[in-house]
Amino acid sequence: MNKPLENIDPNLVPKRKLYTGAEIPAVGLGTFGSDRFSGEEIAAAVFEAAQIGYRHFDCAAVYANEKEIGTSFQKIIASGIAREGFWVTSKLWNDAHAEEDVISTCKQTLADLQLDYLDLYLIHWPFPNHHAPGVDVDARDPHALPYIHENYMKTWRQMEKLVEMDLVKHIGTSNMSIPKLDLLLRDAKIKPSVNEMELHPHFQQAELFQYCLDHDILPVGFSPIGSPTRPERDTMPGDTVDIEDPVILKIAKRLNVHPAVVCVKWAAQRGQVPIPFSIRPAEFHSNLLGVIENPITESEMQELSKIDKGSRLIKGQVFLWEGADSWEDLWDANGEIASL
Ligand SMILES: NC(=O)c1ccc[n+]([C@@H]2O[C@H](COP(=O)([O-])OP(=O)(O)OC[C@H]3O[C@@H](n4cnc5c(N)ncnc54)[C@H](OP(=O)(O)O)[C@@H]3O)[C@@H](O)[C@H]2O)c1
Numbered sequence: 001m002n003k004p005l006e007n008i009d010p011n012l013v014p015k016r017k018l019y020t021g022a023e024i025p026a027v028g029l030g031t032f033g034s035d036r037f038s039g040e041e042i043a044a045a046v047f048e049a050a051q052i053g054y055r056h057f058d059c060a061a062v063y064a065n066e067k068e069i070g071t072s073f074q075k076i077i078a079s080g081i082a083r084e085g086f087w088v089t090s091k092l093w094n095d096a097h098a099e100e101d102v103i104s105t106c107k108q109t110l111a112d113l114q115l116d117y118l119d120l121y122l123i124h125w126p127f128p129n130h131h132a133p134g135v136d137v138d139a140r141d142p143h144a145l146p147y148i149h150e151n152y153m154k155t156w157r158q159m160e161k162l163v164e165m166d167l168v169k170h171i172g173t174s175n176m177s178i179p180k181l182d183l184l185l186r187d188a189k190i191k192p193s194v195n196e197m198e199l200h201p202h203f204q205q206a207e208l209f210q211y212c213l214d215h216d217i218l219p220v221g222f223s224p225i226g227s228p229t230r231p232e233r234d235t236m237p238g239d240t241v242d243i244e245d246p247v248i249l250k251i252a253k254r255l256n257v258h259p260a261v262v263c264v265k266w267a268a269q270r271g272q273v274p275i276p277f278s279i280r281p282a283e284f285h286s287n288l289l290g291v292i293e294n295p296i297t298e299s300e301m302q303e304l305s306k307i308d309k310g311s312r313l314i315k316g317q318v319f320l321w322e323g324a325d326s327w328e329d330l331w332d333a334n335g336e337i338a339s340l
Pocket of ligand 1: 029030031032033058059124174175196197221222223224225226227228229230258260261275276277278279280282283284286287314
């Protein structure tokens with residue numbers, strides 16, 4: 001029989017400071033179960049994770065499980081963990097960027113999550129579009145639009161209003177690029193506290209990562225393990241697998257942990273906040289423990305810094321607008337924002 005998992009004192013989990021002075025736990029639990037797990041299963045993991053010591057949960061309306069997770073938050077509070085004692089992020093989906101939709105959509109998330117406020121609300125993607133969940137990567141919304149700064153700022157103003165209304169403590173971005181952030185920083189009244197971005201050893205985004213640090217924006221790293229079980233439709237030839245990398249395997253062997261845990265350690269030690277997903281207690285327990293004990297050595301960190309393969313896994317193809325060339329248009333790699 002497996003040994004029961006020992007609870008971890010949440011006070012031992014490091015915290016990162018945001019420019020506002022608020023502190024966010026250095027690791028969170030992802031809640032995007034893709035099409036593999038039900039909302040109930042993910043909500044059960046959220047409750048269980050809080051019992052073993054997690055105090056940070058990364059949610060989103062589009063994950064279609066906020067109602068179930070809301071029930072778990074109520075149970076967490078009833079178990080004696082005060083609302084102020086845990087961090088909740090949620091995200092505004094691409095179909096709700098219109099000025100008149102932002103506040104009501106956030107209120108719906110609050111109702112679903114059964115909370116009075118969010119610690120952090122993000123614009124999930126900087127592209128407005130509608131598409132059904134789980135559609136093929138080749139599906140296109142004929143009304144999808146590229147990034148249009150003027151429109152993004154209209155959405156951002158509503159995000160700022162949510163802070164003024166005290167429904168949201170912090171606001172932030174996700175899936176942004178440096179040219180887009182340059183514009184937002186120029187025009188925002190309330191600057192983003194966080195940029196959530198894909199970050200794992202094979203996709204280190206060194207330039208954007210450093211840009212965030214230089215501008216006091218905390219990088220939150222999604223798919224920190226390289227999303228090894230993402231749906232087939234999100235895989236492309238040429239994608240690499242972090243947890244099969246020889247450097248990661250070597251470190252995992254030395255520490256006697258799963259390679260996934262090495263990815264989580266690397267993330268936390270580098271300075272981003274990883275939000276690994278798992279509904280399996282042994283996995284999410286080892287991920288939390290990973291940021292507390294047995295750090296990776298300096299020379300291993302050096303080795304890991306050299307295994308970046310520029311392997312973006314979450315490419316965002318379904319968000320392309322008509323006339324766009326390829327998913328690369330979403331990421332402004334040549335320093336220019338793609339337009340219609
Ligand atoms: N802002 C955005 O646009 C965005 C995009 C993508 C993701 N996210 C967020 O980031 C979170 C994490 O990303 P992700 O779900 O794509 O991928 P991930 O965290 O990189 O990988 C998750 C998978 O890794 C496996 N795993 C986790 N811990 C493990 C361990 N200790 N040992 C062995 N295997 C382990 C699990 O596989 P099994 O399930 O098979 O056990 C799990 O499904 C999401 O849930 C979501 O909250 C945000």
